[in-house]
């Protein structure tokens with residue numbers, strides 16, 4: 001036995017976090033950058049006391065909402081390609097409950113975050129304590145149990161010495177690229193303050209090695225054979241490719257063999273759009289070019305993708321009779337999808353190794369790649385110059401709102417701005433190396449299609465959970481990860497209303513973010529979805545009790561917090577506002593009133609949604625028939 005040191009559980013936790021390092025490709029860096037806090041009685045006297053006494057190198061932030069600050073932490077680790085994290089401490093009860101949505105967001109996106117919610121008393125002496133619900137069939141159940149299904153690792157600490165084995169396990173999970181996600185350690189509020197004689201060895205510097213997983217010779221031989229047998233393979237770039245830093249290998253591979261490249265939301269900007277073989281986003285929110293290439297392909301080389309419904313157009317994007325799948329992923333589970341050939345390995349290493357085995361190979365795509373790309377680029381130009389007309393206007397989302405209703409919106413919001421034109425204006429105005437972030441609503445669709453990322457790793461979409469409220473909180477996390485980059489949060493009015501508390505944290509801490517608020521006065525994409533599937537417009541527009549379209553002054557709200565604000569309803573105004581916003585040191589909000597139904601739509605994507613099988617409405621019955629017909633051509637599993 002070596003020396004011991006007497007610390008509270010919370011003090012030991014903070015001391016341990018300071019000693020965790022990560023090593024990737026020979027570069028060693030501290031793994032835990034800091035901690036977000038919302039203190040309550042459950043954690044202020046434990047973790048709060050420990051941080052006040054000695055935070056070490058940890059940066060300490062006061063969050064405003066547990067979900068918001070956890071989203072910021074998640075965005076930070078995503079931006080850091082999972083090589084650095086923030087911890088998040090919450091008080092017990094409602095504070096813990098507020099973490100559940102964020103934990104699920106991290107889990108769906110395979111993003112590491114250390115969640116530290118306080119728990120009820122281990123001794124149970126004062127029970128029921130404030131915020132403790134009493135579950136009659138088990139006093140062992142607390143709010144924190146709700147975090148179990150959404151954590152990659154979950155533990156409850158009722159004695160100080162349990163912390164040691166728990167933290168070791170948590171960091172093993174947090175630094176494993178194949179199982180990365182939220183690690184949740186719930187510490188009883190009395191235990192946080194209890195002392196123990198910890199072995200000093202527990203606090204020695206620990207380096208976690210994120211070694212690249214090598215593909216086996218067998219896997220490489222089989223994969224090369226599959227590619228050689230293919231006339232039209234397609235590179236489908238997912239988030240795993242980005243985390244693996246596989247840009248150079250992808251470009252070289254695609255270039256040499258004439259393989260078109262398409263991307264998912266998570267993979268977007270791994271390779272910049274200016275690369276000639278890049279056909280843009282794929283699937284439900286994809287470009288015409290990417291979706292045509294996917295349909296023509298006889299082999300999909302899926303790199304670090306989960307093949308979600310948005311990527312596969314609910315398993316209708318490919319010709320499943322002829323198309324095969326080669327799945328390269330560090331997660332074995334992911335490689336089994338769509339009956340693909342599994343290569344359980346790192347993307348960068350695998351692409352490089354495959355490159356060496358394909359000498360003399362060429363696809364049959366030839367000039368088709370540039371044809372598809374130019375046709376899409378022309379379509380994007382059209383979308384950038386959509387102009388509203390008071391009569392005979394044909395919006396992108398068709399046959400839903402009459403001209404009369406569109407005019408009503410134009411009058412109520414005082415705008416004639418089309419969403420696609422607004423987004424492209426932003427894309428043209430921001431510096432190329434700035435970062436955009438979004439996650440829910442109609443904007444992810446426009447972003448995946450229309451946002452041309454010209455610098456790698458400048459596009460940050462949370463579309464694994466598509467959680468409203470990530471947009472603003474996420475921007476803060478990104479700014480912490482990249483303090484010298486301008487960060488633009490692309491957010492709808494609905495998402496902004498749902499959660500924007502961390503705008504205050506950004507202003508308070510001097511971490512500048514820019515919010516690009518698209519106000520179409522409603523849950524626009526859901527309104528599109530219901531009407532496209534035969535329903536009427538039901539509870540998705542923001543109309544008041546008298547039926548009038550609401551026109552909320554969001555700029556004023558942000559101004560109240562201390563942000564510099566702008567109102568911009570034309571492309572010129574947007575560009576001018578962005579230019580001025582670049583000069584500011586404080587966070588900014590640019591409010592744009594945009595017309596509903598003017599987001600991009602179509603391009604052969606299809607989404608399987610639960611249309612009512614029986615209905616009194618003829619249009620719903622027709623929608624159900626259309627869905628049933630489409631499902632006939634979909635792969636069933």
Ligand SMILES: Cc1ncc(C[n+]2csc(CCOP(=O)(O)OP(=O)(O)O)c2C)c(N)n1
Pocket residue numbers: 440441442443465466467468469491492493494495496518520522523524525526
């Ligand atoms: C937390 C959460 N609740 C509900 C949803 C379902 N949902 C997806 S988009 C959306 C509306 C988004 O409205 P807004 O942000 O204004 O974007 P718009 O579609 O109008 O562009 C809703 C309710 C979600 N994704 N996340």
Ligand SMILES: O=C1C[C@@H](O)[C@H](O)[C@@H](O)C1=O
Pocket residue numbers: 439440441442444466467525526
């Ligand atoms: O239900 C949804 C519809 C999608 O269009 C949207 O982007 C997403 O946020 C969602 O939850």
Ligand SMILES: [Mg+2]
Pocket residue numbers: 492493494518519520521522523524
């Ligand atoms: Mg909206």
